[in-house]
Amino acid sequence: MRWVRFTADGRTAYGRIEGDEVAEVSGDPFDGYAETSRRHRLASVRLEVPVVPPTFYCVGLNYAEHIVEAARKLGIKADLPEKPDVGYRANNALVAHGEDVVIPPDATEKVQYEGELVVVIGKEARHVSEADALQYVLGYTIGNDVSERTWQKSDRTLWRAKNSDTFKPMGPWIETDVDLDSLVTSVRVNGRETSRFPTNAMIHGVARYISAISRYITLKPRDIIWMGTDGHSPDLVSGDVVEVEISGIGVLKNRFVKATAAT
Amino acid sequence: MRWVRFTADGRTAYGRIEGDEVAEVSGDPFDGYAETSRRHRLASVRLEVPVVPPTFYCVGLNYAEHIVEAARKLGIKADLPEKPDVGYRANNALVAHGEDVVIPPDATEKVQYEGELVVVIGKEARHVSEADALQYVLGYTIGNDVSERTWQKSDRTLWRAKNSDTFKPMGPWIETDVDLDSLVTSVRVNGRETSRFPTNAMIHGVARYISAISRYITLKPRDIIWMGTDGHSPDLVSGDVVEVEISGIGVLKNRFVKATAAT
Numbered sequence: 001m002r003w004v005r006f007t008a009d010g011r012t013a014y015g016r017i018e019g020d021e022v023a024e025v026s027g028d029p030f031d032g033y034a035e036t037s038r039r040h041r042l043a044s045v046r047l048e049v050p051v052v053p054p055t056f057y058c059v060g061l062n063y064a065e066h067i068v069e070a071a072r073k074l075g076i077k078a079d080l081p082e083k084p085d086v087g088y089r090a091n092n093a094l095v096a097h098g099e100d101v102v103i104p105p106d107a108t109e110k111v112q113y114e115g116e117l118v119v120v121i122g123k124e125a126r127h128v129s130e131a132d133a134l135q136y137v138l139g140y141t142i143g144n145d146v147s148e149r150t151w152q153k154s155d156r157t158l159w160r161a162k163n164s165d166t167f168k169p170m171g172p173w174i175e176t177d178v179d180l181d182s183l184v185t186s187v188r189v190n191g192r193e194t195s196r197f198p199t200n201a202m203i204h205g206v207a208r209y210i211s212a213i214s215r216y217i218t219l220k221p222r223d224i225i226w227m228g229t230d231g232h233s234p235d236l237v238s239g240d241v242v243e244v245e246i247s248g249i250g251v252l253k254n255r256f257v258k259a260t261a262a263t
Numbered sequence: 264m265r266w267v268r269f270t271a272d273g274r275t276a277y278g279r280i281e282g283d284e285v286a287e288v289s290g291d292p293f294d295g296y297a298e299t300s301r302r303h304r305l306a307s308v309r310l311e312v313p314v315v316p317p318t319f320y321c322v323g324l325n326y327a328e329h330i331v332e333a334a335r336k337l338g339i340k341a342d343l344p345e346k347p348d349v350g351y352r353a354n355n356a357l358v359a360h361g362e363d364v365v366i367p368p369d370a371t372e373k374v375q376y377e378g379e380l381v382v383v384i385g386k387e388a389r390h391v392s393e394a395d396a397l398q399y400v401l402g403y404t405i406g407n408d409v410s411e412r413t414w415q416k417s418d419r420t421l422w423r424a425k426n427s428d429t430f431k432p433m434g435p436w437i438e439t440d441v442d443l444d445s446l447v448t449s450v451r452v453n454g455r456e457t458s459r460f461p462t463n464a465m466i467h468g469v470a471r472y473i474s475a476i477s478r479y480i481t482l483k484p485r486d487i488i489w490m491g492t493d494g495h496s497p498d499l500v501s502g503d504v505v506e507v508e509i510s511g512i513g514v515l516k517n518r519f520v521k522a523t524a525a526t
Contacts, residue, residue, distance in 0.1 A: 052317075
């Protein structure tokens with residue numbers, strides 16, 4: 001099932017995708033919902049970020065090749081994570097499928113994508129085992145963890161390098177029926193494929209992260225966990241269109257636009 | 264004016280403190296409110312976290328003495344921040360004045376407090392100058408940035424060291440009338456003062472942080488910025504009661520309790 005959050009007729013709601021239509025519900029898939037008689041053409045609604053999380057978790061390093069490449073660029077020794085320490089991103093940066101990523105006017109040329117699987121938590125999770133962890137997942141969506149590498153290197157934290165406004169495209173919807181092992185992530189820039197990797201070839205997988213986090217932290221419905229990326233990105237320039245596809249989930253497409261002044 | 268978020272008669276609402284009473288409003292100080300005729304005794308309501316932020320910002324290093332002390336404990340060179348790079352904390356960890364801080368069963372003895380001024384954003388802020396920045400502040404409250412120093416040193420991120428459930432007490436209310444330069448932060452453990460510092464003796468102040476963040480990030484109503492701490496804390500043990508007082512704002516009081524098993 002695909003859950004979409006959308007705006008139509010001046011109202012933002014959740015709906016289920018059925019063919020080329022959206023069947024609007026009242027309520028939402030987290031706290032409960034009821035059917036309505038309202039249906040919309042999928043092509044005519046405005047897609048919204050599929051969920052705004054209470055807490056926005058993000059795995060920084062979770063694929064071997066990406067870690068080796070990132071370490072090389074930063075001039076440090078590659079260091080594969082032995083345990084699932086999770087990090088954070090910020091809600092201000094979220095934008096939906098189809099919205100522009102606005103590159104700040106003083107950003108350097110080192111603006112890059114990271115195509116990521118996003119876990120959407122459906123039920124409160126505390127002290128759950130790896131074996132049970134996936135029962136707490138509502139579904140999966142796609143994220144683009146846009147990064148300005150010069151700031152990532154120069155700043156004490158990732159605040160503007162990873163969390164400048166519009167740097168976290170997420171969508172287009174939440175897919176609930178997913179076979180993790182069969183997923184493939186691919187990224188295209190202006191239609192040309194630039195990355196491809198098996199989505200689930202993670203150092204620490206989804207179930208391990210949920211279980212580990214839940215030992216200290218109560219995961220809440222709507223929380224999201226971005227699972228990291230593999231490979232590396234070319235430097236993106238104004239006008240580039242980036243599509244992150246995860247087979248079986250969908251395509252997250254956003255144009256990158258350099259701001260010309262403080263806006 | 265003091266805004267309090269509270270629960271009484273099974274309803275959570277905002278109210279203004281008037282003497283020993285709370286004058287309940289409908290709505291809230293962020294999106295607008297209206298007076299009601301409902302009044303409660305302050306002593307009889309349950310205080311809630313005064314705001315749940317869309318994004319939870321936190322300044323890690325903002326007072327010289329704390330940086331020197333932290334560097335010494337981590338065995339690294341002290342490095343005063345030249346620019347206002349902001350970090351993040353997580354909503355799952357928020358608890359109100361009066362609630363227990365639950366120390367995880369496998370935490371080491373290095374559990375410490377950090378008494379902090381908390382800025383509560385009242386209006387959307389983007390590209391604001393330092394001179395204008397304080398106009399975007401609704402008011403100030405108090406935070407205790409509880410930290411497990413062993414995990415802070417061993418983990419790649421601050422997830423469990425700083426964001427385990429209950430590690431972020433905040434409250435008791437939002438004070439809107441504050442003269443930053445006159446504030447003094449003091450901390451008491453079981454009634455004995457263990458820290459005292461002028462709250463506004465920051466390396467980078469509130470206005471500078473708001474202005475710097477807003478160059479890349481839209482600050483939203485309800486966002487909070489924890490402004491860092493000075494000095495250092497003794498190691499806390501189960502049963503300790505920690506009070507963080509900021510003169511002119513109030514006292515945030517929480518008991519620390521070690522969990523005996525997975526709960």
